Each structure stands twice: as C-alpha cells, then as structure tokens.
Amino acid sequence: MKAIILLGAPGSGKGTVAERVRDRCAYLHVSTGDMLRDAVKRGTETGRQAEGYMKRGELVPDAVINLLVDQRLDAGTPDAGYMFDGYPRTIQQADMLAASFSKRNGSIRKVFLLETPRDVLISRLTGRRTCRACGTCFHVVNIPPKRDGICDACGGALYQRPDDQEATIVNRLDVYMRQTESLIAFYEKQGLLMRINSNRQAEASAGEVVRAVQALD
Numbered sequence: 001m002k003a004i005i006l007l008g009a010p011g012s013g014k015g016t017v018a019e020r021v022r023d024r025c026a027y028l029h030v031s032t033g034d035m036l037r038d039a040v041k042r043g044t045e046t047g048r049q050a051e052g053y054m055k056r057g058e059l060v061p062d063a064v065i066n067l068l069v070d071q072r073l074d075a076g077t078p079d080a081g082y083m084f085d086g087y088p089r090t091i092q093q094a095d096m097l098a099a100s101f102s103k104r105n106g107s108i109r110k111v112f113l114l115e116t117p118r119d120v121l122i123s124r125l126t127g128r129r130t131c132r133a134c135g136t137c138f139h140v141v142n143i144p145p146k147r148d149g150i151c152d153a154c155g156g157a158l159y160q161r162p163d164d165q166e167a168t169i170v171n172r173l174d175v176y177m178r179q180t181e182s183l184i185a186f187y188e189k190q191g192l193l194m195r196i197n198s199n200r201q202a203e204a205s206a207g208e209v210v211r212a213v214q215a216l217d
C-alpha cells in the first residue's frame with residue numbers, strides 16, 4: 001500500500017494535477033471532502049458523527065476524519081496506491097496518516113508541493129467570473145468569455161461570487177499558508193517533499209508531477 005500527497009493553495013492548479021495523476025497513474029484519488037459527504041449520505045456511524053459537527057458549524061475533529069481514511073484504506077486492496085488531496089491539513093493528521101500506513105506495511109512515497117507566488121494566486125482567484133444562469137466559470141485573463149460579462153455557453157450574465165472577492169481570497173490564502181507551513185517542514189525533514197513550480201499552465205505542472213509519480217514505481 002502506497003500513497004502520494006498533493007499540497008497546493010487554492011488557485012495553484014491542484015485540481016488539474018489531481019485529475020491527470022488519477023487518469024495516468026495507478027493512484028486512487030482520495031478527497032476527505034468527498035468521503036465526508038459520502039459517509040453522511042450513506043448514513044454510516046462515522047457519517048452521523050461527522051454530520052453532527054457540520055450541522056453545528058464546527059470543524060469535524062481529526063479523529064473522525066482519520067476514521068474515514070482508515071475505512072477507505074480497509075476497503076482497498078493491499079497493493080493499492082492512494083493520492084491524498086486536501087489531507088492531511090495538520091501535523092496531527094499527518095502523524096495519524098503515517099501510522100495508518102505503517103500498520104498496513106505501506107508508506108507515503110512522495111509529497112508534492114505546488115508553489116505559486118501569492119500575487120499570482122490572488123490574481124488567478126479574483127479574476128474568476130461565474131455565470132448566474134448555468135454556473136460555468138470564466139477568468140478575465142486566462143479564460144475570457146467571447147463577449148465581456150456574457151456566458152459563452154448560455155448567454156447568461158457573469159458575476160464575481162462573494163467567495164472570489166479579494167478580501168475573502170486573501171483570508172483563505174493566509175489560513176492555508178499558516179496551516180501548510182508546518183506540514184512542509186514535517187515532510188521536508190523526512191525527505192519526502194518535492195517542490196513543483198506551478199507558476200505556469202496547470203498542464204505543465206501536472207505533467208511534471210505525473211512523470212515523477214511514474215518514476216516512483
């Protein structure tokens with residue numbers, strides 16, 4: 001059993017990297033967000049616990065998240081490869097993940113850190129425009145609509161979601177940077193960290209990660 005971990009700020013192109021690795025390498029994409037939603041939907045014991053926290057607007061505790069990860073690992077074959085995306089977020093979760101793998105004679109093979117300058121992230125994220133009618137996303141610089149403010153797909157009006165406004169973005173990035181700093185040091189010390197320049201097209205950084213993952217096997 002083996003795993004890789006993707007670390008990258010919102011706007012770093014992590015979604016594209018995860019898709020390419022999932023499609024071209026034998027690693028199953030594990031997102032704790034998806035697992036949480038699925039457990040809640042299926043009404044499992046862990047799902048009911050998690051739902052309680054979410055309904056109260058509280059963070060789901062590390063112990064519950066890790067239980068979900070453990071259940072996911074138990075459901076897989078012993079030689080499966082997993083790609084973790086958005087997890088671990090804290091050193092405590094990183095410790096628990098390492099323990100989950102070592103008790104199954106598995107290991108974390110590599111941790112990829114997508115590095116993008118902060119001002120580039122801010123411009124990528126604040127330039128996003130969403131169609132009010134169909135939800136299609138555009139970007140004022142990177143994916144501009146054919147006509148200003150109008151959706152190419154359905155002709156609806158484009159707007160900037162509150163989530164994409166600068167103050168919100170800056171706050172999200174600050175929270176991310178604070179959380180990730182200690183994880184970077186943690187994995188660097190273990191010799192697992194690989195820095196990927198993601199200040200370029202997402203396909204280019206995805207290609208580099210795919211080649212590095214293929215070289216692991």
Ligand SMILES: [Zn+2]
Pocket residue numbers: 131132133134135136151152153154155156
């Ligand atoms: Zn539209």
